Structure formats: C-alpha cells, structure tokens
Amino acid sequence: MSEARTESWKEPLLPKAKSDDRSRMRAVANNLILHLHPTKVPAPALRWSYTWGLGGISALLATMLAVTGVLLMFRYDASVERAYTSIQYLETQVFFGSLVRAIHHWSANLLIITVFLHLLRVFFTGGFKKGRAANWIVGVTLLLLVVAFNFTGYLLPWDQLAFWAITVGTSLLGYVPLVGTAVSNFLLAGPEVGQGALRNFYAIHVAVLPAVLVLLMSYHFWKVRKDGGISQPGAMPAEEGHKKLRIVRLTTIPHLVQRELAAALVVIAALALWAMLVPAPLEELANPAHPPNPAKAAWYFMGLQELLLHMHPLAAMIFPGFVLLAITLIPYWDRGEADIGIYFRSREGAFMALAGAFFALALVPLLVLADEYWIDLPALLPTWPTILSNGLVPLLLSLAGLAIIYFIMRVGARTNHAESLVGLFTFVVVSFIVLTIIGVFFRGANMALINPF
C-alpha cells in the first residue's frame, strides 16, 4: 500500500489542530480503537441482525464483572467464619455495596446467556468457516471458562444456596470417568466443601480464571482480525462459480464505534436498573447438616442434573461430553464455504432448524414423562447390571436417536449435509434448554416432577 493511501484513510480520524486538547484526546481514543478494530469494516458485517452485538456485549459484561469484582474484593473475606457476614456487611453497611454486588451477580448470569447466544449466532451464520476453526475452538474454551467463573463465584457468599449448589455440582464432577474424583478432591482441597474449598475457589475465581480469560479473549479478538474480520455474506470464492459481490466498506470510526457505544449504553442502563430492582440473593448462612430439599445445582448445570435422573451417572457424563466434543469439532464436520455468512445456510436449512426445535420441544418432555412414570429399564432387564441397563442402553439409544434425526433430515427431507447439521444442532441445543427448564422449574422435593403453576 502506498504511503499516500495509508495517510488518506487516517485524515478523517486525526485532529486538525494539534494544539487543541480535545482533538488530541480524540486522537488518542481513535488510536486505541484502531488497535482493536480494523480501519474499515464491510457494511454487511455491521448489521445488527447479523451479529446482534453479542460478542461485544459479552466483552462489555466481562469488563463490568472485573470492575465490580475488584470493588467487592475490598470487603469480601474468604473464610468460612467471616465470608457470610462480610457479604451481609457489604449489603447493609457499605455505600452502594448492595448495588455493586447485584450488578456483579446479574452480569455473571447474563454473560453465560450472551456467550451461549453468541455461539449460536456464530454457528448459524457459519462464522466458524474459512480459516476460523481455531477461533471457534477458542470460543468453546471461553464458554467453559465463563461457566467455571460462575461456578467458582457461586460458593463465595457461603450461604445455603452456595454451599449446596457447589456440593451438588462437585458431586456431578465425581461422576466424570477416571479423573473426576481427583479433580473434585483437588478443587475442594478434600472430599467435602469446607474452608479449603472456599480458599481454592476464591483463588481460582479472582486470580487463575481472570488471567486465562484475558489471555484467551485477547487471542480471540486478535484472531477475528487475523481471519480477515468477521464472516459476511457474499464473500464467496470466485473459483466455485459464484459471482463475487462488491462489498461496501465503511470506516470503523464512526460507523462501528457509534453502534458499539449505543449497545454498551443500553446494556449498562438496563443492567443497572435491573440490579436496583432485583438484589442478588443471599439465603441463610451455610449449614452442612441441613441440605435443602431439593438440593439443586446452579441453573446452568440443571440440564446435566436432569440427565442424571434418567441415566446411570457414567452415561449421563459421557453423553454430554460426546456432544460437547462434537460441537467443538463442528468446523471439521461442515467444511463447505459457499454458505458462509448466510443464516441457517439456506431456506431449507432454516426449515430444518425449525423442525429440529419443534421435534426437541415435543420429544424431550415426552421422554422425561415416560422415564418418570412408565419405562423402567433396570426392571425390564433385571439380569443386567444397572451400568448396562440404565447406562449403556440409554446412551446407545440416545446416540442412535441423534443419528436417526440426521438421517431423516438428510434422506427423508433431502437436504444437504450442512442443512441437516443445522437441524441436528438445533435439536441438541433446544433439548438441552428444555432439560434445563424442566430441572429448574418442574422439579420439587426429592427431585420429583411438580407443576409449578
């Protein structure tokens, strides 16, 4: 690129009068922005209805968590004797303490949702294609990190909710084959939740995870730029016979930055309002002798806890583990590049997504009811050990079910591989959401099914 051209794009971004202080500040801000973003971005990638701003909103929430987290650290005390009272003090005696805690609490929960939705957006637009496989895998790791952040933070208030959710959550970990118990013992600094666990969770929450998250997020952003910006429709390879579209490029300042600022203001205002109206929960002081009934894991693990009610623990860990691995490797399952940037790949793909969602909405509650009231696999196969009758059999049936759904879409509905994958992926995601909703709202004492209405 010639020097003259390099300078010409800078012109609207640089201050005219160098002596003017405001202009200098603007130049510094612009410079900072242009370290994060390219100078120009393709117009289609700027559309709200393409990204929904979900990656940026996730980054904003992570920043808000860091700021409010540091403020909370000034008052929080990670000891079993004082953790709960330090939170009570913060809630009642510290100026804006309750609000800061509520913003931290709700941002953390919202972050899980926005990162999950961002994953869906990237999948449905094929944003993992054309050299973006590495960033997809980094993304899955980021999602797991965000969940780990939430999980380790959950214990810190040391109330009944915290104590028992972590007890249930780490007992789920114990079912992970081979390493589960060792990891759980390491995390808890022993077999049970106590002072060692609180100390470890605090250290992981405020030091280990932030360091890893900052590194991975920086890499994630850098990689988006390195991969040529975000995916977009119309950028199809000419050699495949597609007519290359001319894509209009707009300057980052002001077009992208204005949008980002607007989204940030809306999110901050909505979150602050919500946090003022709905304080973060704080139950009674943790009592290891008094488990609540039901003892539930954190809401984002309720899908897994629900699965445990229907399968042998080993199968209930292997099945989601397999699904997570398959999702991580999606860029290698769907390699076609022609449909990049097009939601659901095509009209047929959108139809498959709809079919997958409806199928999950109908089938999953039916299976839960059937397993609760009618089907008893160990009773049907009395001579088999439960690890087979209630483990291997439902595991194989579930995997076969997924294969059948793919097959019906591919052959029955005559869609191509990418469109069938969209249908299958939607089925899996909606099934997980339905299981989570059943676990959170439809399980009561002794984890029996209840009618919450």
Ligand code: HEM
């Ligand atoms: C803390 C979590 C995360 C943050 C802050 C984050 C942030 C971002 C941002 C700002 C972008 C630019 C475009 C956009 O806003 O959509 C982006 C793109 C991308 N993200 Fe994330 N992300 C996170 C997690 C994830 C996850 C869970 C995945 C998927 C498994 C993922 C995969 C990708 C990919 C592949 C791109 C490029 C998409 C494209 O080219 O269309 N990210 N991310």
